Amino acid sequence: xxxxxxxxxxxxxxxxxxxxxxxxxxxxxxxxxxxxxxxxxxxxxxxxxxxxxxxxxxxxxxxxxxxxxxxxxxxxxxxxxxxxxxxxxxxxxxxxx
Amino acid sequence: xxxxxxxxxxxxxxxxxxxxxxxxxxxxxxxxxxxxxxxxxxxxxxxxxxxxxxxxxxxxxxxxxxxxxxxxxxxxxxxxxxxxxxxxxxxxxxxxxxxxxxxxxxxxxxxxxxxxxxxxxxxxxxxxxxxxxxxxxxxxxxxxxxxxxxxxxxxxxxxxxxxxxxxxxxxxxxxxxxxxxxxxxxxxxxxxxxxxxxxxxxxxxxxxxxxxxxxxxxxxxxxxxxxxxxxxxxxxxxxxxxxxxxxxxxxxxxxxxxxxxxxxxxxxxxxxxxxxxxxxxxxxxxxxxxxxxxxxxxxxxxxxxxxxxxxxxxxxxxxxxxxxxxxxxxxxxxxxxxxxxxxxxxxxxxxxxxxxxxxxxxxxxxxxxxxxxxxxxxxxxxxxxxxxxxxxxxxxxxxxxxxxxxxxxxxxxxxxxxxxxxxxxxxxxxxxxxxxxxxxxxxxxxxxxxxxxxxxxxxxxxxxxxxxxxxxxxxxxxxxxxxxxxxx
Numbered sequence: 223x224x225x226x227x228x229x230x231x232x233x234x235x236x237x238x239x240x241x242x243x244x245x246x247x248x249x250x251x252x253x254x255x256x257x258x259x260x261x262x263x264x265x266x267x268x269x270x271x272x273x274x275x276x277x278x279x280x281x282x283x284x285x286x287x288x289x290x291x292x293x294x295x296x297x298x299x300x301x302x303x304x305x306x307x308x309x310x311x312x313x314x315x316x317x318x319x
Numbered sequence: 320x321x322x323x324x325x326x327x328x329x330x331x332x333x334x335x336x337x338x339x340x341x342x343x344x345x346x347x348x349x350x351x352x353x354x355x356x357x358x359x360x361x362x363x364x365x366x367x368x369x370x371x372x373x374x375x376x377x378x379x380x381x382x383x384x385x386x387x388x389x390x391x392x393x394x395x396x397x398x399x400x401x402x403x404x405x406x407x408x409x410x411x412x413x414x415x416x417x418x419x420x421x422x423x424x425x426x427x428x429x430x431x432x433x434x435x436x437x438x439x440x441x442x443x444x445x446x447x448x449x450x451x452x453x454x455x456x457x458x459x460x461x462x463x464x465x466x467x468x469x470x471x472x473x474x475x476x477x478x479x480x481x482x483x484x485x486x487x488x489x490x491x492x493x494x495x496x497x498x499x500x501x502x503x504x505x506x507x508x509x510x511x512x513x514x515x516x517x518x519x520x521x522x523x524x525x526x527x528x529x530x531x532x533x534x535x536x537x538x539x540x541x542x543x544x545x546x547x548x549x550x551x552x553x554x555x556x557x558x559x560x561x562x563x564x565x566x567x568x569x570x571x572x573x574x575x576x577x578x579x580x581x582x583x584x585x586x587x588x589x590x591x592x593x594x595x596x597x598x599x600x601x602x603x604x605x606x607x608x609x610x611x612x613x614x615x616x617x618x619x620x621x622x623x624x625x626x627x628x629x630x631x632x633x634x635x636x637x638x639x640x641x642x643x644x645x646x647x648x649x650x651x652x653x654x655x656x657x658x659x660x661x662x663x664x665x666x667x668x669x670x671x672x673x674x675x676x677x678x679x680x681x682x683x684x685x686x687x688x689x690x691x692x693x694x695x696x697x698x699x700x701x702x703x704x705x706x707x708x709x710x711x712x713x714x715x716x717x718x719x720x721x722x723x724x725x726x727x728x729x730x731x732x733x734x735x736x737x738x739x740x741x742x743x744x745x746x747x748x749x750x751x752x753x754x755x756x757x758x759x760x761x762x763x764x765x766x767x768x769x770x771x772x773x774x775x776x777x778x779x780x781x782x783x784x785x786x787x788x789x790x791x792x793x794x795x796x797x798x799x800x801x802x803x804x805x806x807x
Binding site for chain 2: 237239244252254264302315
């Protein structure tokens with residue numbers, strides 16, 4: 223497989239904007255890396271079987287849903303660049319007409 | 320007595336016997352840091368006053384913990400409450416966490432002293448610490464060379480006597496490769512053995528925190544403290560944690576170990592190869608039964624890793640958007656532009672490269688061919704390990720294909736990724752793996768060997784490593800930073 227990588231599309235999906243120089247460098251590097259990982263095609267695997275890896279061998283435990291003290295909002299928001307009245311503040315998403 | 324060249328175990332004994340105070344230890348290490356940091360740059364943050372205050376309060380305690388007064392350096396992607404944790408990224412340059420990682424709490428409960436936060440490749444992405452957004456760290460064995468990565472700061476600090484032990488994180492070899500480059504013992508524990516709560520996520524199914532130390536006993540000591548269940552991380556196993564230091568000294572009756580076929584070692588540094596075979600001979604002399612083994616899917620492990628890790632990273636790093644985590648680009652006219660400008664300015668080149676690669680592998684039309692295929696290849700690799708561990712107790716490999724390389728030597732990302740060729744398999748399979756130094760190259764650079772075992776067999780790994788340590792007698796004190804300065 224020789225994939226065409228639409229770098230602008232991938233950047234849009236990743237919320238990244240590359241400079242001209244970065245595009246010049248990263249574009250060919252991405253193709254080189256993808257061609258390199260294409261080595262996996264040599265392995266005979268049946269994708270439809272869906273046998274994939276699970277990171278832990280035990281079933282994840284459940285606990286009682288007891289209410290415990292949690293991080294105070296002031297501390298949780300302390301690193302936010304802009305906040306107001308106990309909430310994070312971001313540019314407007316909707317215009318009010 | 321030069322306190323900075325003693326092992327953590329020895330320091331612990333001296334404090335316990337009241338022959339030295341925690342304050343004396345911390346003062347000696349802070350002095351050493353002051354003398355050497357201009358050459359090494361192992362630390363992003365040194366905690367001088369705070370470390371001294373902790374030492375004073377430890378000295379006042381009647382019942383001291385198991386790590387009383389031991390200065391431990393912590394990789395700067397492990398959260399420390401109230402202490403800046405940057406991940407060596409502009410994105411988190413001013414981030415001060417509101418809580419500490421479980422491993423940090425566990426160390427401090429046993430009276431260890433966090434002496435500083437160490438440099439890394441940004442968000443743990445790299446094998447040389449050249450990808451730190453702030454500055455590179457130098458290898459104390461040769462200042463012209465990299466200390467390895469991504470836990471390069473943690474490795475350089477311990478090797479140069481700036482900390483008695485350190486914590487790193489290992490996603491594809493980030494504890495073991497720098498430990499090998501700096502002549503240390505480094506462990507990546509079994510996935511789920513150590514809590515990841517408070518470790519800034521890179522690739523969640525691969526990440527594990529592990530200790531870097533000068534001796535095997537020190538490593539066993541730290542692992543025992545940081546391992547074990549954690550109500551904050553449901554992926555941690557509730558299996559009891561053995562007393563690794565006691566276990567380590569027990570007999571290991573005729574261990575069976577597999578070694579790699581010669582063709583797998585094609586292209587690696589000849590001195591690394593020689594040291595590998597020499598160590599195998601030493602083991603054989605001790606009564607170990609060695610057998611050559613073929614791992615056909617191993618040659619696909621790196622490709623598999625470099626799809627899975629970036630895919631998970633692209634998802635984990637989507638949280639850095641200028642809303643919650645300290646950095647926001649000053650110029651934007653709407654929300655979307657704020658995200659774009661913040662992420663484009665806040666992330667370095669390697670992080671962008673991996674986010675893009677992961678986004679591509681997970682994107683519509685490519686998911687089946689890339690991510691899913693890699694997930695299935697991972698299963699095949701695991702099955703090979705399962706089969707192997709029915710026949711042998713250990714698998715031995717070199718840790719890295721070469722000793723520490725020069726700064727700027729690997730500008731091509733694929734060439735850099737090849738540094739992880741022997742280490743990624745343990746992360747993909749979730750098994751424990753330890754590196755220990757077994758020799759020096761002709762240029763005086765440390766060379767490591769990697770010991771892998773089946774799930775939760777850390778005790779067996781420590782036993783074999785302890786045995787080997789006594790036979791190999793690697794001398795960390797051969798490192799002479801003053802002499803090395805002349806190379807710069």
